[in-house]
Amino acid sequence: MSASSLSSPTTAIVILPTLNEVKNLPLLVPRILEHEGFQVLIVDDRSTDGTAAAADELATQFPGRVEVLHRTGKRGLGLSYAEAFPKAATADVDVICQMDADLSHDPRFLPAMVAATGKFDVVIGSRYAEGAGFKNWPGYRAALSMGANAYVRAVTGLQAKDCTSGYRCWRPSAVRQIHWERVGAEGFAFLVETLCEAALAGCRIGETPVLFIGRRHGSSKLTARILREAFVVPWRVLMRFHQRPPKSGD
Numbered sequence: 001m002s003a004s005s006l007s008s009p010t011t012a013i014v015i016l017p018t019l020n021e022v023k024n025l026p027l028l029v030p031r032i033l034e035h036e037g038f039q040v041l042i043v044d045d046r047s048t049d050g051t052a053a054a055a056d057e058l059a060t061q062f063p064g065r066v067e068v069l070h071r072t073g074k075r076g077l078g079l080s081y082a083e084a085f086p087k088a089a090t091a092d093v094d095v096i097c098q099m100d101a102d103l104s105h106d107p108r109f110l111p112a113m114v115a116a117t118g119k120f121d122v123v124i125g126s127r128y129a130e131g132a133g134f135k136n137w138p139g140y141r142a143a144l145s146m147g148a149n150a151y152v153r154a155v156t157g158l159q160a161k162d163c164t165s166g167y168r169c170w171r172p173s174a175v176r177q178i179h180w181e182r183v184g185a186e187g188f189a190f191l192v193e194t195l196c197e198a199a200l201a202g203c204r205i206g207e208t209p210v211l212f213i214g215r216r217h218g219s220s221k222l223t224a225r226i227l228r229e230a231f232v233v234p235w236r237v238l239m240r241f242h243q244r245p246p247k248s249g250d
């Protein structure tokens, strides 16, 4: 990859964390692979519904384009990404993406997000950017998301509108700035940890609009424990870095 290729990135690897997504994964992966130059890294956390076998089948169906990481350590979304990102960073690609595997993140937004990495180090698929939104999402979840974002911005000083979106594209150079080995959050709070770390490392953070769609198959893994963690993590991050991200970083 040459430096000039960053202005028009053509290759990407998409990390897909899965915990019991057997109905969603086989629908999602072919849609991602419709984009030329895209690969997928599935990170399965010992799903009990057959997702692991479905993932292996996809790897057979799309040789060289789908890889599966079967986790054996402690379960967790943050821990899964902490293992997968350093692995993805060894791939020879222009962009590293992360997205949910429950069809909430539509792959049709990937090209615009990937293109925006020509200008930004980290691009958030944002539910709150102009022209974005959500559909089929219970009101309490939307309220929770908006409250969480206001809280995160107030505590950490992050400027992005959607600090808790799990739909992101990274330049590999930005991924290498993150200390993945010290990501402590098990749940979605790791999104705040990594965004803060990127902003403090001077990464430029941008947002492109997405339409977020509430899941139709399977169930959410959001638990009270993960929510409690999400309250604590922004403070933990603040104490770790002893400073707020610069405003120009956003």
Ligand SMILES: Nc1nc2c(ncn2[C@@H]2O[C@H](COP(=O)(O)OP(=O)(O)O)[C@@H](O)[C@H]2O)c(=O)[nH]1
Binding pocket: 016, 017, 018, 019, 020, 021, 043, 044, 045, 075, 076, 077, 080, 099, 100, 101, 102, 104, 215, 219, 220, 221, 222
């Ligand atoms: N590997 C892994 N994936 C997870 C875990 N928890 C959730 N996920 C995946 O992370 C994504 C988002 O989870 P989801 O339950 O939809 O969270 P919600 O959107 O906040 O309700 C989905 O692809 C899940 O399968 C976990 O502990 N390990």
Ligand SMILES: [Mg+2]
Binding pocket: 100, 102, 104, 215, 220
């Ligand atoms: Mg979801």
